Amino acid sequence: MFRLAFERHRVALFRLAGLLSGDRVDAEDIVQDAFLRAGPKLGGIPEEEQLPYLRTVCLNVWRSRTRRLAVMRRHASKRAHEMVMDPSLEERDEMWQALLRLPPRQRACLVLRFYEDLPERQTAEVLGCSVGTVKSQTSRGLAKLRGEFGDGD
Amino acid sequence: MGIERQLRDSLRRSAGSLGEPSLRWEAVETRPQSAARSWVRVSIAVVVAFSIAIASFVILRDAFSRGPSPATVAPTPRPTDTSVHVPFENLRNGHLYQAGGQAQPLVGELSGGLMGWVSPVGVDSPDGTKVAYNAWTAVAATGSANSIAGTPSIRVIDTTTSSDTLFEEGAFSLAWRRDGIIAYFRGRTKTYTGVSPYQGDIVVRAPGGAETTWSAQSDRYIVAAWAGKTLLAYRELEGGHELLAFDGPGQERSLGTNSTLITVSPDGTMALVFDGGAYPPTVRLVDIASGKDLGSADLLSVGVDGVDSIQFLGYGGDWVGEYAVAESDVGLVRLHIVGVHVSVSDVMAFKRSAFPIQPHEPHFLPGSDSKVYAWAPMDSGNVRTYRYLICNFATTSCDVGEVDTNDTMFAEVHNPSRPLSGHG
Numbered sequence: 001m002f003r004l005a006f007e008r009h010r011v012a013l014f015r016l017a018g019l020l021s022g023d024r025v026d027a028e029d030i031v032q033d034a035f036l037r038a039g040p041k042l043g044g045i046p047e048e049e050q051l052p053y054l055r056t057v058c059l060n061v062w063r064s065r066t067r068r069l070a071v072m073r074r075h076a077s078k079r080a081h082e083m084v085m086d087p088s089l090e091e092r093d094e095m096w097q098a099l100l101r102l103p104p105r106q107r108a109c110l111v112l113r114f115y116e117d118l119p120e121r122q123t124a125e126v127l128g129c130s131v132g133t134v135k136s137q138t139s140r141g142l143a144k145l146r147g148e149f150g151d152g153d
Numbered sequence: 154m155g156i157e158r159q160l161r162d163s164l165r166r167s168a169g170s171l172g173e174p175s176l177r178w179e180a181v182e183t184r185p186q187s188a189a190r191s192w193v194r195v196s197i198a199v200v201v202a203f204s205i206a207i208a209s210f211v212i213l214r215d216a217f218s219r220g221p222s223p224a225t226v227a228p229t230p231r232p233t234d235t236s237v238h239v240p241f242e243n244l245r246n247g248h249l250y251q252a253g254g255q256a257q258p259l260v261g262e263l264s265g266g267l268m269g270w271v272s273p274v275g276v277d278s279p280d281g282t283k284v285a286y287n288a289w290t291a292v293a294a295t296g297s298a299n300s301i302a303g304t305p306s307i308r309v310i311d312t313t314t315s316s317d318t319l320f321e322e323g324a325f326s327l328a329w330r331r332d333g334i335i336a337y338f339r340g341r342t343k344t345y346t347g348v349s350p351y352q353g354d355i356v357v358r359a360p361g362g363a364e365t366t367w368s369a370q371s372d373r374y375i376v377a378a379w380a381g382k383t384l385l386a387y388r389e390l391e392g393g394h395e396l397l398a399f400d401g402p403g404q405e406r407s408l409g410t411n412s413t414l415i416t417v418s419p420d421g422t423m424a425l426v427f428d429g430g431a432y433p434p435t436v437r438l439v440d441i442a443s444g445k446d447l448g449s450a451d452l453l454s455v456g457v458d459g460v461d462s463i464q465f466l467g468y469g470g471d472w473v474g475e476y477a478v479a480e481s482d483v484g485l486v487r488l489h490i491v492g493v494h495v496s497v498s499d500v501m502a503f504k505r506s507a508f509p510i511q512p513h514e515p516h517f518l519p520g521s522d523s524k525v526y527a528w529a530p531m532d533s534g535n536v537r538t539y540r541y542l543i544c545n546f547a548t549t550s551c552d553v554g555e556v557d558t559n560d561t562m563f564a565e566v567h568n569p570s571r572p573l574s575g576h577g
Binding site for chain 1: 155156157159160161163164165166167168170171172173174175176178180181266270350389
């Protein structure tokens with residue numbers, strides 16, 4: 001049932017959305033919108049495919065919100081940016097902060113590859129792009145992080 | 154590979170620091186359109202601030218108007234008496250509260266998650282002396298961090314002796330017939346885990362204890378209500394459900410995919426069913442014996458000022474005489490049933506500033522086909538409170554009180570089976 005899918009996946013989707021947006025409130029909005037959009041279609045989707053489907057919807061919701069926020073920032077500059085910052089997360093992990101400064105597509109590739117542990121092919125399916133794009137975006141994202149934090153070890 | 158490992162560790166830590174969402178099921182269940190959640194948050198803040206200002210008990214008047222195209226009028230809260238208890242039988246704060254206010258502690262932990270809002274959490278016996286309720290005992294989850302595990306159970310309180318006894322472990326959702334027969338879902342295992350389908354059977358138990366399995370095969374079922382001697386239940390499908398009628402062991406009929414039982418007629422021969430999977434959204438009057446549609450009403454044809462239309466009617470309604478009442482996405486809806494003709498009679502379209510989540514489980518007050526009681530959750534951040542309502546369709550007014558609970562769970566006790574008295 002739709003409710004069961006909601007109870008099962010809401011936390012996982014919230015964390016995915018939170019990692020992408022860097023904002024708890026935004027993440028809740030994203031997950032809520034994703035369930036509202038996905039709800040009518042979940043009936044025809046096998047149980048094991050519901051999470052991948054919901055993940056894709058979440059990514060789409062996040063990307064459209066990111067575009068909208070970018071427009072807002074252009075028009076309202078600092079004020080709009082302040083609106084979307086979650087003060088409770090100000091002391092967040094430095095690596096995550098650096099990740100949030102990456103362009104959205106690089107950020108999405110890194111979160112899907114290194115948090116969700118999706119293979120390149122599945123990452124490409126979720127993002128609606130080619131495997132080559134996933135490879136290049138992941139590589140560029142990692143290069144930027146490497147430039148900031150070194151290569152560890 | 155160093156940066157990859159650093160990134161992976163960082164993302165795991167950061168995801169954990171996000172904690173759990175406060176987002177609740179009702180936020181995605183009750184809103185048919187993708188309105189912004191921020192709007193709901195602002196509404197909640199306004200309501201909470203207003204509630205604090207006017208004390209914990211208010212009267213809402215003129216919250217709606219009547220007629221074929223009812224208007225939505227801003228409610229006007231007014232302070233009133235704070236000493237009134239919730240005036241209907243309910244489960245909260247780890248207690249059963251009877252309509253008169255007497256409280257009895259529950260042995261089990263109240264639970265409604267597995268019923269998916271299509272079957273009551275608490276069901277009173279037809280003779281009014283007992284209350285069966287759904288309970289849950291959590292067990293340590295294994296595997297995925299998001300998995301849940303526990304043992305659902307049905308317990309029965311005898312209000313005459315104050316006893317609270319286990320009816321069945323590994324079971325949930327029940328329907329209590331007027332002759333004392335109880336139908337319920339019993340899992341093949343006692344423990345439910347969120348990572349695999351919880352399959353089992355529909356079992357019918359006579360008062361003496363004799364049991365019969367009515368489901369032809371194990372599946373995921375939710376028991377809803379008796380309509381005469383026909384049992385209404387749901388089979389859970391992937392992302393949906395099917396409303397079923399069981400005439401006896403293995404005698405199963407389908408009453409519709411993604412159809413939801415609203416209420417059974419007082420004599421148990423008909424049922425009002427909402428078809429959520431259909432367009433336009435429709436309420437059907439179904440003949441229980443044949444399964445045929447006797448009449449229907451297109452909900453989109455009902456204009457509601459300030460709201461596009463009714464998109465959803467929910468479980469937990471009631472039917473008295475020629476009128477039925479149901480929860481909906483816009484508020485409380487009264488339906489008029491004359492013969493086999495069904496139509497929308499009145500709509501109490503509450504503004505979301507008053508009720509971000511529309512009231513649930515409306516039932517007529519005894520002896521009335523116009524006065525109803527219901528309840529509504531109110532969320533503010535991670536804090537959930539509840540309001541109860543006594544509304545009158547005839548005078549277009551509602552009394553609204555705040556439920557004295559900090560519990561995460563509130564449930565009305567009611568028995569949707571019909572008939573509940575008489576012979577035959």
